Amino acid sequence: MNMELSGRRKPSLEKFQRTPDNEPIEHSSVGIGLNAAIVAVADNEPVALVVRGEADSIGATDILPFGPFNPREHRTLEGGLRAWVHDQTGLDLGYAEQLYTFADRGRHAEHAEAAPHVVSIGYLALTQAVGHHGLTNGVWRSWYQYFPWEDWRRGRPEIIARDIEPRLKSWAEKSSPQSVAQGPIARADRARICFGFDGMPWDEEKVLERFELLYEAGLADEAAREGRNAAREWTERPKLGLAMQSDHRRILATAISRTRSKIKYRPVVFELMPDEFTLYELQKTVEAILGPHLHKQNFRRLVEGAGLVEPTGDVKTRTGGRPAKLFRFRREVLLERPAPGVRVSAPPSRL
Amino acid sequence: MNMELSGRRKPSLEKFQRTPDNEPIEHSSVGIGLNAAIVAVADNEPVALVVRGEADSIGATDILPFGPFNPREHRTLEGGLRAWVHDQTGLDLGYAEQLYTFADRGRHAEHAEAAPHVVSIGYLALTQAVGHHGLTNGVWRSWYQYFPWEDWRRGRPEIIARDIEPRLKSWAEKSSPQSVAQGPIARADRARICFGFDGMPWDEEKVLERFELLYEAGLADEAAREGRNAAREWTERPKLGLAMQSDHRRILATAISRTRSKIKYRPVVFELMPDEFTLYELQKTVEAILGPHLHKQNFRRLVEGAGLVEPTGDVKTRTGGRPAKLFRFRREVLLERPAPGVRVSAPPSRL
DNA sequence: CCTAATATGCTCGTTGCGAGCATAAACTAA
């Protein structure tokens, strides 16, 4: 439009603020928040770093560590994240990856209109479990406290058959015409697929889908905060895991899901392990994250065959039986294979 | 701090703006931009919708459609995206998913300091190719014009051996001490792994890694815009694909990568297909996206065996030979399997 | 020395998949 008048224009940036029709774009300003799901495995328990504050309107106390992103201070999002995580908790993050950006208004507000506009960018970080003394803030807490139905290490969690299945099925039956039009997949089908009802296989990666389904059905405590109709309709709502403030449980669900999927095609388990470990310890860590479905001998074949580890030469005694060889991560595997990981296949746990 | 003084506080939101230590958070405001990589397949060519503007300082004209996100107008990011995509291009998006959020300052500016603070959230949308008449803005352009080294449909692209391999190898040799300290993986190894030199397999999903490597080596035109040293050092830089403005080529690379990976475990190819199609057409579409590595008979076995399609009963004549049965997508497969997709395995194309 | 517990090595049968052979049903050029 006024392009010719503006003299020698600054190259790309001005354009970056215009539409393809060369209309200037009105960027309404919002704040950027970074949320970190910092995950470790301590004593065969997958844990996330949470900070406890005061209870909110639904009694939730826990939040994930978060901080603002200030583009003036930090060149990159990840840089900003590492900086305030260090300040707040004393941790130096190793592996970190971006998860998802949430901006849904009303998700964390009773009064959507009055909501300040904050976009939150979720990050997943994997680290070795450092003792509580190393932390200046926050505590490690098992992620299965927030998602008890995800813990299949002692078989199918009872909570599914006892609390979830009957309620989701009754919720599916009173399918409103609105929700029928909403999507092509009916409520009952979504429930079947997510939670493995009626012989459907359990997919350990569908952590987020399961939580969102419970949320929609008003079975997650967070739904009551938003004042969802579905939440009001339950006369007695079972306690399905610990709630978190804001939408942090959703971010944690995304983090678990990503961890479970990534562990299979990238050697990220080793971010969670000490430098030396036995194969059984490694297996227990994988199972803590994924659920148990590998038989010991085959796990060994898998991991050794893929060249993911090498023996250190030492052994670990006092294991209660024959001493176990100690291994370390073979970093060179990154140079050899395009997608190394603990390629455990889909569990046949259909039940 | 002043929590007690503030009377009955609004529940979660106020807290959302505080650190765990209950310090109020200073959110510096930034603009949110949404970038859409809208992908289709037209005449067996994977295409993206691009808008052409005037050349920037490096002569790049093309951008991906983008628009601002205004939280006052739209509840969700995806809602905002669909709205302005419709306004700008006339397209109604079907499938859309979030890709990545970029906020790297200096990535799209000569003067990082003067850069306005815009965070851009990239989206991938898959759609059926609609003729140019259906578009009010933008053109479809083969994504291989921007990434010629990604097109393996006629074998290994010559550009790799002729232009990329020698230059990346010479770049790897003058590895600065700085870059050695930077990461554990040496330049030469990264190049080998990304581009499949020296017998390493080609991984079609590493689209972004390859582009970033070329960018770092100063071989992507965009690197010159930023004034990278590496870019200046080439006396003659080969033309490695069309550049785009801002960091849009990076977003497109992310989109290609995601498309290539997703097609394998979710039935997203069908978003790109007409309602009825022959198996050969389906195969050609998959190959357009991934590169060719499936033999016709096995592809049929794979797709039919997975229950992804069902015959319509009709046939398509004038194919030049025996008429081909027409198929349609079997939507019920979504209700049956946890992760249906065209499970083509890693191509053995090591060359 | 015997038993329990864990670590480790090996085999066997099934399955998924790459690759090729063979047949069916159209079109095309003499």
Next chain:
DNA sequence: TTAGTTTATGCTCGCAACGAGCATATTAGG
């Protein structure tokens, strides 16, 4: 019309990956 070409479709063979179980090794504890 007929032979040759082209594309579609069905089937089989062999290898490699993997789930599952058997067998052996090496410690601790009584």
